[in-house]
Amino acid sequence: MRKKIEDICARPESPVDTSVTPLATPLYTTSVWQCESTGQADALLAGELDGYVYQRERHPNADVLSEKLAAMHEAESVVVTASGMAALSTAVLSQLQHGDHVVVSNQLYGCSSRLLEQECSRLGIAATSVDASDLESVAGAMVPETKLVVVETISNPMLRVVDIAGLSRIAKQHNALLLVDNTFASPAICQPLKLGADLVLESLSKIVNGHSDVMLGMLAGRAELWERVSTVVSTWGLTSSAFDSWMCARGLATLHLRLQRAGENALQVAHFLANHPRVNGVVYPGLEDHPDHEIAKRQFDDGFGWIVTFHIDGGRTEVDRFIAQAVGMPFCPSLGEVPTTLSHPESTSHRGLTEEQRNKSGIYAGTIRLSIGLESAEKIIEMIDAGLAGD
Numbered sequence: 001m002r003k004k005i006e007d008i009c010a011r012p013e014s015p016v017d018t019s020v021t022p023l024a025t026p027l028y029t030t031s032v033w034q035c036e037s038t039g040q041a042d043a044l045l046a047g048e049l050d051g052y053v054y055q056r057e058r059h060p061n062a063d064v065l066s067e068k069l070a071a072m073h074e075a076e077s078v079v080v081t082a083s084g085m086a087a088l089s090t091a092v093l094s095q096l097q098h099g100d101h102v103v104v105s106n107q108l109y110g111c112s113s114r115l116l117e118q119e120c121s122r123l124g125i126a127a128t129s130v131d132a133s134d135l136e137s138v139a140g141a142m143v144p145e146t147k148l149v150v151v152e153t154i155s156n157p158m159l160r161v162v163d164i165a166g167l168s169r170i171a172k173q174h175n176a177l178l179l180v181d182n183t184f185a186s187p188a189i190c191q192p193l194k195l196g197a198d199l200v201l202e203s204l205s206k207i208v209n210g211h212s213d214v215m216l217g218m219l220a221g222r223a224e225l226w227e228r229v230s231t232v233v234s235t236w237g238l239t240s241s242a243f244d245s246w247m248c249a250r251g252l253a254t255l256h257l258r259l260q261r262a263g264e265n266a267l268q269v270a271h272f273l274a275n276h277p278r279v280n281g282v283v284y285p286g287l288e289d290h291p292d293h294e295i296a297k298r299q300f301d302d303g304f305g306w307i308v309t310f311h312i313d314g315g316r317t318e319v320d321r322f323i324a325q326a327v328g329m330p331f332c333p334s335l336g337e338v339p340t341t342l343s344h345p346e347s348t349s350h351r352g353l354t355e356e357q358r359n360k361s362g363i364y365a366g367t368i369r370l371s372i373g374l375e376s377a378e379k380i381i382e383m384i385d386a387g388l389a390g391d
């Protein structure tokens with residue numbers, strides 16, 4: 001019988017059989033894999049057999065990325081998620097339950113604060129906000145129901161650096177876990193698990209990928225904490241995409257080189273801003289007058305990061321003038337890109353907080369956060385100087 005065209009078109013393609021290994025990891029765009037039998041499907045989905053069935057459960061490109069991140073963090077387990085917020089959601093949903101209590105840094109990224117202090121309350125999880133740089137305040141906030149302490153290695157946007165080892169001791173004394181958001185450091189600068197953290201999350205969309213073209217996060221930690229992680233990621237739909245995982249693995253290959261250049265530039269920019277007459281405050285952990293400079297020196301492996309925050313008088317009017325005059329420096333509410341970018345926390349990352357809450361954290365209408373890129377330091381300083389020019 002003559003073969004019908006539709007039968008040929010609909011037939012699954014046979015996988016490429018090759019005896020050589022590709023140097024670059026292939027992109028696996030398939031959403032589903034073929035199973036040989038019901039028994040194999042059972043074994044794969046139960047985790048008794050290594051392999052893939054459905055992309056929401058697990059896929060090769062995330063596994064490749066996870067393996068490299070696990071090695072960098074010296075983590076027993078890593079899961080790549082759809083975003084940094086998905087990673088935080090994974091930690092909350094896998095480790096906490098109704099009636100639990102969380103101690104939260106008052107310097108967290110705005111969306112993180114909203115999730116932990118507002119959304120979690122709907123699930124019956126209470127939160128107390130404290131100054132995580134003050135170990136006594138953290139210890140004083142711990143109660144018998146406390147199961148998790150959440151901090152950032154370098155806070156957003158005021159760049160406070162917490163004592164991870166000290167916080168770990170407090171958490172352990174109260175049978176709680178320490179979760180560290182390491183986005184502003186990355187594993188190239190700091191590995192919180194080695195300092196005593198139980199869990200570490202990062203927004204991979206930032207410096208780890210570094211090219212402004214993926215949306216991903218990751219959660220890393222000890223294997224004993226992973227009982228519910230895979231179930232949560234799959235059930236709540238927090239899974240990463242294959243394409244973004246593949247792209248991020250490419251970006252990760254140059255992380256150390258990009259961070260070195262950006263960090264060197266950031267230190268020069270911080271010194272320039274500290275001596276500029278129109279700037280009334282500069283925050284950068286690499287400056288000796290930073291309140292956490294010594295902690296940063298002790299905890300960080302290679303530099304002090306690529307973020308510089310500064311303040312100018314005149315509120316939004318002067319910020320808008322800076323944006324207009326700093327030609328070549330995009331206003332982007334993110335960080336970690338190849339070019340130098342700027343952000344305005346009041347109108348972007350922390351817009352969900354009240355003015356009183358922002359001011360208490362040191363964030364004002366005239367606060368600008370710079371994500372220093374890979375241009376020459378001279379070019380970056382030239383753009384900033386133009387932005388700060390008066391009438």
